[in-house]
């Protein structure tokens with residue numbers, strides 16, 4: 002992936018980025034103007050002449066609200082401001098002074114703009130303010146949050162009060178923040194819009210990963226040059242077959258299943274190697290291995306995992322492999338490893354690798370460093386963390402993925418990308434993206450098998 006991708010900043014990183022702009026000659030006022038006018042452009046399109054109520058707070062987020070209100074007023078939109086606080090910062094006071102429109106105490110209308118608190122939130126709203134926000138949200142047809150919904154602590158993506166409203170649109174100012182893309186807060190955001198305010202390349206905690214750019218096989222490609230992937234099966238080989246079917250559609254030229262007890266019905270193109278695992282693993286042409294789907298948790302399964310990880314070949318571990326995995330099994334390895342845990346498997350990995358408590362991103366990075374593996378933390382907000390400190394967050398995938406077997410499909414896709422020669426980080430990001438896109442293409446209520454069928458069109462969309 003070579004395209005520039007969107008950085009995601011912590012609140013401290015956002016402040017540092019704003020300070021860099023101020024050091025280069027901008028002022029908070031000019032930045033607020035840029036942010037407010039950019040947000041007003043979006044709200045103007047949303048309100049389409051309908052009445053707008055802007056709730057303002059004491060800080061610069063409130064200041065943005067006044068800039069938005071004045072900008073909409075000048076264009077002829079019916080606007081009212083509800084000032085929950087007097088402005089405290091210089092820029093917010095200036096914005097308040099320039100606003101020439103109406104004020105109200107309470108209002109009903111079409112569009113509610115929440116400009117109460119943004120990244121400066123230091124505590125929960127408390128009953129009175131939270132009630133006020135809920136009440137206003139309920140009395141307007143559309144709700145728009147400026148920068149962040151009020152009451153959301155951004156770095157941990159945490160709503161600090163119960164039952165805060167869900168918004169139709171959240172307009173992020175300057176750069177994305179963690180809460181825009183991480184659960185549980187991301188659920189409240191609605192459509193996300195970003196207003197640039199001139200922030201350049203900056204220190205960031207994570208990136209939002211973009212659509213991968215895949216290529217057609219070279220003219221002289223053959224099955225081995227495109228990558229030989231072996232899925233190491235176990236006690237329940239059906240899951241391995243599902244992963245293999247996904248892998249066969251995700252780039253690798255040759256996919257084998259190492260299993261001495263394969264299911265009776267198999268796709269004709271899937272090659273089964275029933276020989277002793279050590280013998281099968283001796284193939285020097287193997288470009289990647291994957292183990293976990295259907296492995297089981299017996300002593301034999303543990304031995305198969307140890308034998309697999311004992312080969313210094315890029316390897317993906319999923320499902321039962323993550324439960325059986327012990328740090329000693331990775332000793333001496335030089336080739337990359339990818340772990341694809343769901344929340345329960347992730348907790349076990351934190352225990353196995355003695356990962357210190359901490360914020361979610363911090364903890365994933367600690368696990369990546371301790372294990373040397375790229376971690377794909379699956380869920381509604383899949384996060385990929387690498388041992389070198391890189392973190393990428395997936396754009397949200399359809400919740401129809403919450404059905405048995407879709408994790409096996411993801412494991413097959415990522416392992417296939419790994420077999421093609423991608424780095425572990427690229428394989429993980431490309432795989433998660435293809436999986437999410439396949440889910441979009443599959444529509445509603447699909448099975449894991451139907452998701453596999455949709456990989457082809459997801460792949461084609463990346464060529």
Ligand SMILES: NC(=O)C1=CN([C@@H]2O[C@H](COP(=O)(O)OP(=O)(O)OC[C@H]3O[C@@H](n4cnc5c(N)ncnc54)[C@H](OP(=O)(O)O)[C@@H]3O)[C@@H](O)[C@H]2O)[C@@H](O)CC1
Pocket residue numbers: 019028029032033034036037058059060061062063064065089090117118119120121122123124125126127147148149174175198
């Ligand atoms: N800086 C820039 O260059 C630009 C910044 N921009 C904008 O600024 C926003 C950040 O502004 P900000 O730092 O002033 O914080 P903001 O969210 O308005 O609130 C802080 C105030 O609220 C108060 N407070 C906090 N929590 C509270 C609670 N629960 N209940 C009650 N009070 C509470 C807190 O007071 P204190 O904690 O001291 O009591 C303080 O007075 C950012 O999101 C973006 O919209 C853009 O204009 C672009 C340029």
Ligand SMILES: Nc1ncnc2c1ncn2[C@@H]1O[C@H](COP(=O)(O)OP(=O)(O)O)[C@@H](O)[C@H]1O
Pocket residue numbers: 320342343379380381382383397398399400401402403404405406407408409410411436
């Ligand atoms: N609510 C959801 N929204 C988006 N993606 C989801 C959701 N629930 C699960 N997924 C995705 O579906 C897959 C489920 O994987 P996993 O839990 O390992 O299932 P299984 O073990 O049954 O194959 C993961 O890729 C996960 O990110």
